[in-house]
Every structure is written in C-alpha cells, then in structure tokens.
Amino acid sequence: MSAEPTALVVGGLRxxxxxxxxxxxxxxxxxxxxxxxxxxxxxAGKTTCLLAIAGVRHGRNGGTVRLGTRDLSKASPPAVVEAGLSHVPEGHRIFRHLDVRENLLVGSYVRRRDGQAKVRAAMDRVFDLFPILKTYEHRNAGFLSGGEQQMVAIGQALMSEPRILMLDEPTSGLSIMVTRTILEALDRLRDDGVGILMVDQSVQRALEHTSRCYVMEQGQIAMSGPSAELAKDERVFAIVRGTDEAGTGARSLAGGEPAASG
Ligand SMILES: Nc1ncnc2c1ncn2[C@@H]1O[C@H](COP(=O)(O)OP(=O)(O)OP(=O)(O)O)[C@@H](O)[C@H]1O
Ligand SMILES: [Mg+2]
Known part of the structure; x- marks a missing residue:
C-alpha cells in the first residue's frame, strides 16, 4: 500500500x-x-503520546515528529494525515449515521484531489482486507457490531493511504475471532510496507504481534527493544502491572497527578 520506505521518527515529545x-x-x-x-x-501516557504524534495540538508541549523528510512537528492533524500518518483513536470513532461507504469516503478527504479511480482503489483494498464491510457497504455504521465498527475505523484511516498507521487499543473489548481478523489485517498491511504503531492493553498480545516494543511508565519510555527479548524480561510485566519496585530509570514526574482544583 505504501510506496518508498520511510520512517516515523519522534524525538523529545512532550x-x-x-x-x-x-x-x-x-x-x-x-x-x-x-x-x-x-x-x-x-x-502511563500511551493515548496522549499517539494524539501528540497525530498533531492534536491540545496539550502538546514540544518535541519533533518527522515522517521521512517531512517535519510534522507543528503540523495540524489533517496535514499529518496528508503526509502519510494516520491515527485510529480508541473506541472505534465512526459516523454512526453515515453508511459504511460514506464513512470510508470521509477518510479519503485528504486524497480528494487524486481522483475517483484512486479513491475507488483504496476502498477496494479496504474491502479486500475486511470483506464483511463490502457486504455492509450501504448499511448505517451505527448498526454494525463493535468489531465491524472497528474495521470501519481502520478502513477510514486506510483511505488516506498511510505509510505509517497508529492504532490505540484496536482490539479492546472485541471477541477472539474479531481480534484475530484485525491483527491479521495489520500483519497484511505491514507485509505491504505500512509501518504499524499499536498501543495494546495486553502486553502478551503486543509482544506476540509486533517485532519491537516500547514500555511506557509515567510519561517516559522505561524499556524498549525486540519483542522477543522483552517477552523474556520480567521487568516488562512488573512495569505494566505497576509493581516496578526496582525502578527502571524513568523518573517520577513532579506533579504527576492532576492538581485538585476546588
Ligand atoms: N483530557 C485530559 N485531561 C486531563 N488529564 C488527562 C486527560 N487525558 C488523560 N489525562 C491524564 O494523562 C495521563 C495519561 O493518560 P493517557 O490517557 O495518555 O494514558 P494511557 O496510557 O493511554 O492510559 P490507559 O491505559 O488507561 O488508556 C493520565 O494521568 C490521565 O489521567
Ligand atoms: Mg489510553
């Protein structure tokens, strides 16, 4: 789906x-x-991290975001999508009163100048990835199951033909079957050259389905490395369980809790 190899490089993000x-x-x-x-x-800050990378200005305090040669540090969310970085936020946010096809077309907005044939091709790729969506093409998205709505949300993000796709807990609350469908789709996208950055509540699943992993603790990266290696490291599980008594080098944040306001 993507053309030339590229990389998302984030530095000092706050x-x-x-x-x-x-x-x-x-x-x-x-x-x-x-x-x-x-x-x-x-x-730990996982959702905030993805939002900040996606260009959601609210609360962004600094750092650099680069996609290939493009500097997206100050880019707006639509400019970030246009550059090739798409974000699927938590909780399959879709337009419930639009049908599946219309939801997908919303995602092609930044590619609207590319012409109908390209939009059609992008939609065909989404239907190829999630055939059930073709069946429900003209059904209101609000009538779909949670899993199907998540497929619509991912499909919508794919309509802009991203080089890098970020997903926040894409299988949260979904059945084993639907989870498998979604993870297999992400594998296919990766094999097609898309870079995948996925937040997952389940460390086990994250380490099984990705080749590298970042472990966040109190707004910082406490550990990172090949998933196969982290899977053998008990400290990873301790951090995620919140029983990291040994400490990992991540400093505690001053004012780590929101200030109580009267
Ligand atoms: N809109 C907001 N206003 C104020 N504080 C917020 C807001 N959203 C998140 N926070 C706080 O920022 C911190 C990081 O939250 P964030 O949602 O990024 O964590 P997360 O790792 O995604 O957590 P989870 O696993 O529960 O999804 C938390 O302390 C949270 O309470
Ligand atoms: Mg979150």
Missing amino acids: AGYGSMEAVAGIDLEVRSGESVSVVGRNG
Missing part, C-alpha cells in the same frame, strides 16, 4: 494537560514494513 505532563520526553521510531507496540499501565 504533552500534557494543564500542569500535568502526561508525556515527558519520548523518543521512538517506526519504519515502514515494521510492526511496533507501545504498552504500559493505565495512565
């Missing part, structure tokens, strides 16, 4: 909410054709 720094200087890299995961306990 983001937060008011005085609370949720992402406190993160460096990470994802190359095309590579599948990478981000794990960490609740509140």
Whole structure:
C-alpha cells in the first residue's frame, strides 16, 4: 500500500494537560514494513503520546515528529494525515449515521484531489482486507457490531493511504475471532510496507504481534527493544502491572497527578 520506505521518527515529545505532563520526553521510531507496540499501565501516557504524534495540538508541549523528510512537528492533524500518518483513536470513532461507504469516503478527504479511480482503489483494498464491510457497504455504521465498527475505523484511516498507521487499543473489548481478523489485517498491511504503531492493553498480545516494543511508565519510555527479548524480561510485566519496585530509570514526574482544583 505504501510506496518508498520511510520512517516515523519522534524525538523529545512532550504533552500534557494543564500542569500535568502526561508525556515527558519520548523518543521512538517506526519504519515502514515494521510492526511496533507501545504498552504500559493505565495512565502511563500511551493515548496522549499517539494524539501528540497525530498533531492534536491540545496539550502538546514540544518535541519533533518527522515522517521521512517531512517535519510534522507543528503540523495540524489533517496535514499529518496528508503526509502519510494516520491515527485510529480508541473506541472505534465512526459516523454512526453515515453508511459504511460514506464513512470510508470521509477518510479519503485528504486524497480528494487524486481522483475517483484512486479513491475507488483504496476502498477496494479496504474491502479486500475486511470483506464483511463490502457486504455492509450501504448499511448505517451505527448498526454494525463493535468489531465491524472497528474495521470501519481502520478502513477510514486506510483511505488516506498511510505509510505509517497508529492504532490505540484496536482490539479492546472485541471477541477472539474479531481480534484475530484485525491483527491479521495489520500483519497484511505491514507485509505491504505500512509501518504499524499499536498501543495494546495486553502486553502478551503486543509482544506476540509486533517485532519491537516500547514500555511506557509515567510519561517516559522505561524499556524498549525486540519483542522477543522483552517477552523474556520480567521487568516488562512488573512495569505494566505497576509493581516496578526496582525502578527502571524513568523518573517520577513532579506533579504527576492532576492538581485538585476546588
Ligand atoms: N483530557 C485530559 N485531561 C486531563 N488529564 C488527562 C486527560 N487525558 C488523560 N489525562 C491524564 O494523562 C495521563 C495519561 O493518560 P493517557 O490517557 O495518555 O494514558 P494511557 O496510557 O493511554 O492510559 P490507559 O491505559 O488507561 O488508556 C493520565 O494521568 C490521565 O489521567
Ligand atoms: Mg489510553
């Protein structure tokens, strides 16, 4: 699906909410054709990290985001998508009152100047990846199951033909069957050269389905490396369980909890 090899390179990324720094200087890299995961306990900053990379300005405090030769550090969310970096946020956010096809067309907005044939081809690739969506092409997305809605959300992100695809807990709350369908689709995309950056609640699943992994703790990367190696390291599981008594070098954040306001 993607053309030339490229890489998403994030440096010193900071983001937060008011005085609370949720992402406190993160460096990470994802190359095309590579599948990478981000794990960490609740509140570690995973979602904020993806949002900040996606160009959501709210709370972004600094750092660099590059995609290939493009500097996206100050780019708006649509400009980030246009550059080839798509984000599937948590909770399959789709347009419930639009049908499947219309939902997918929304995703092709940044490619609207490329012409109908390209849009059609992108849609055919989505239907090839998730054949059930072809069956439901003219059905309101609100009537689909949670898993099918997640397929629509991923399909929508794919309509812009991303070189790098970020997903926040793409299989959260879904059945084993649907989870498998989605993970297999991500594998196919990776094999087609798309870079995948996936947040997953399940460390086990993340390490099984990606080749590299970043372990987040209190807004920082506490550990990273090949998934096969991290899978053998008990510290990874301790960090994610929140029983990291030995410490990992990630500093605690001053004001790590949102300030109580009257
Ligand atoms: N809109 C917001 N306003 C204020 N604080 C927020 C907001 N969103 C997140 N936070 C706080 O920022 C920190 C990081 O949250 P974030 O959602 O990025 O974590 P996460 O790793 O994705 O957690 P989870 O595993 O629960 O999804 C948490 O302390 C959280 O309470
Ligand atoms: Mg989250």
